[in-house]
Amino acid sequence: MEITNIRTTNVSTDSWGEFVEFPLVTVMSKFDEYNNADGDNPQARRKWMGPVGDVVVEVETNAGIIGVGHGNWATGAISTIIEETLSKLIVGENPLERERLWDMMYRATIPFGRKGAAIEAISAADLALWDIAGKEANKPVYELLGGPTMDEIPAYASNLHPVDHEKLAEEAHQYAEEGFETMKLRFRYGPEAGRKGMEANEAIIETVRNAVGNDIAIAGDAYMGWNVRYAKKMLQRLERYDLEWVEEPVIPDDIDGYAEVREAAPMPISGGEHEFTRWGHKELLEREAVDILQPDVHRCGGMTELLKIDNIASAHDVPVIPHSGTNPHLHFIAASTNSPMAEYFPIPNWYKERQQAAEDRESTYADAIYADPPNAENGTISLPKGPGISAELNREALEHYSID
Ligand SMILES: [Mg+2]
Numbered sequence: 001m002e003i004t005n006i007r008t009t010n011v012s013t014d015s016w017g018e019f020v021e022f023p024l025v026t027v028m029s030k031f032d033e034y035n036n037a038d039g040d041n042p043q044a045r046r047k048w049m050g051p052v053g054d055v056v057v058e059v060e061t062n063a064g065i066i067g068v069g070h071g072n073w074a075t076g077a078i079s080t081i082i083e084e085t086l087s088k089l090i091v092g093e094n095p096l097e098r099e100r101l102w103d104m105m106y107r108a109t110i111p112f113g114r115k116g117a118a119i120e121a122i123s124a125a126d127l128a129l130w131d132i133a134g135k136e137a138n139k140p141v142y143e144l145l146g147g148p149t150m151d152e153i154p155a156y157a158s159n160l161h162p163v164d165h166e167k168l169a170e171e172a173h174q175y176a177e178e179g180f181e182t183m184k185l186r187f188r189y190g191p192e193a194g195r196k197g198m199e200a201n202e203a204i205i206e207t208v209r210n211a212v213g214n215d216i217a218i219a220g221d222a223y224m225g226w227n228v229r230y231a232k233k234m235l236q237r238l239e240r241y242d243l244e245w246v247e248e249p250v251i252p253d254d255i256d257g258y259a260e261v262r263e264a265a266p267m268p269i270s271g272g273e274h275e276f277t278r279w280g281h282k283e284l285l286e287r288e289a290v291d292i293l294q295p296d297v298h299r300c301g302g303m304t305e306l307l308k309i310d311n312i313a314s315a316h317d318v319p320v321i322p323h324s325g326t327n328p329h330l331h332f333i334a335a336s337t338n339s340p341m342a343e344y345f346p347i348p349n350w351y352k353e354r355q356q357a358a359e360d361r362e363s364t365y366a367d368a369i370y371a372d373p374p375n376a377e378n379g380t381i382s383l384p385k386g387p388g389i390s391a392e393l394n395r396e397a398l399e400h401y402s403i404d
Contacts, residue, residue: 001136003095005060006087006125008079011070013050015368015401018351020045022161024186025225027251037188037197039163051403052076054298055121056369056393059128061095065135068390069127069328070369071120072298081121085109090125095132102126102304106277115276119301126302127328127390134388141303141328141389145335152380153333155325155344156219160185162204171348172211179379182217182244182341183208190225198234205241217244224248224274228257232264239266245292247271258289270294273323277301278308285316296323297332303389306332314338325374327391330384344376369398 013020021042028034028048036044055078059067071078089104105125109118134141142148157175160183162168168185175183185208189197208218220243226234231249238246245268250257252274262269268291275281277300284290293313297306310320310332322329325342333339371392374381384391 001061001063003091004062007058008082009056009402010052010076011054012401012403013053025190027224029190029225049074055079057124057128065132067128067132069124071124075117077117078121086125095129098129098304119276120299123298123302126304130303131388131390138387141331142334148334149337154341155376155381156182157346158184158343162188165207167350168207169211172208176212184219187222191230209241219244221247222249224251231261235265243267245270255287255289259287281309293318293320294323297328328389334383
């Protein structure tokens with residue numbers, strides 16, 4: 001089998017729906033123009049992210065098999081790197097020789113790569129190669145990874161944007177009713193909001209804890225919006241809520257800061273969704289920066305690299321809970337003995353109701369471009385079906401959201 005052609009499609013951030021407009025603390029919150037903590041600046045994130053959200057790659061072969069993958073996020077540079085550099089390397093090659101092709105792509109992009117867009121481009125291409133391998137073998141990729149280690153995949157509900165406390169409590173209650181045993185909320189404020197912001201962050205946790213009781217695990221995401229001093233103080237305040245983890249308290253390059261926060265924090269610290277390759281994640285592990293590692297297969301180097309990262313993490317006794325619950329992540333979790341659950345983005349009832357009321361509103365969220373996105377029931381997701389890894393594209397949605 002030989003790779004004959006590679007196609008890329010830039011997908012607009014519009015495919016992410018309205019969720020990017022809800023208030024939460026982000027890595028850009030320190031700048032007023034990009035701060036939406038109070039919900040009065042809903043375009044804040046769109047001002048610095050996009051317009052390209054994800055890049056879909058389709059790898060064609062002379063066997064008639066087409067592999068699909070996508071890389072993210074928020075930069076069209078991914079498609080430029082695929083078209084300009086990666087396609088030159090892998091067209092004409094055997095798509096089943098993934099290790100060799102990965103190493104070629106990695107080495108050829110070192111001058112402008114190593115982290116960021118180049119590795120995201122490699123991630124997309126690598127996922128397409130795994131898709132081809134699964135389709136060629138007529139097996140789901142988790143079978144190629146050693147077979148399932150579980151019957152179904154436990155999922156945690158990841159949403160709980162702090163829009164207002166009534167909605168937040170209702171939403172948390174909804175997820176508990178739907179069978180989720182773990183849920184993750186978003187903090188709203190960072191150092192720029194001072195002590196008042198700390199109080200407000202604590203109130204978010206309190207609302208959710210009161211809504212679901214003590215039997216549900218609650219995690220919180222700071223989306224790189226804090227610094228070391230703030231994180232240490234904030235997390236100390238939250239000790240009594242018995243949090244499952246707090247995610248990305250500081251920027252990914254501040255590994256010393258991560259370790260310092262982790263040392264001081266009364267709850268586990270997680271991170272890694274903005275880290276790249278086995279070398280980047282090895283650094284996080286060796287410097288004891290995180291208790292839970294959260295690589296994203298669409299960014300960290302694809303499945304080939306995620307497996308290596310998982311092996312290193314397991315040697316450190318650190319579980320891997322990948323960022324986002326896309327199909328490739330489900331294959332990985334299903335086959336790993338070191339990955340206890342998937343992230344899952346449920347839709348809050350209040351959001352559904354509002355969408356129904358406003359008929360013209362786009363009704364999409366993560367995975368809009370795939371025909372059969374993962375669906376959690378009773379807090380678990382079934383093992384992915386069908387051969388390959390990435391599921392079929394929803395061509396209509398892809399066309400609708402594609403941008404040049
Ligand atoms: Mg996160």
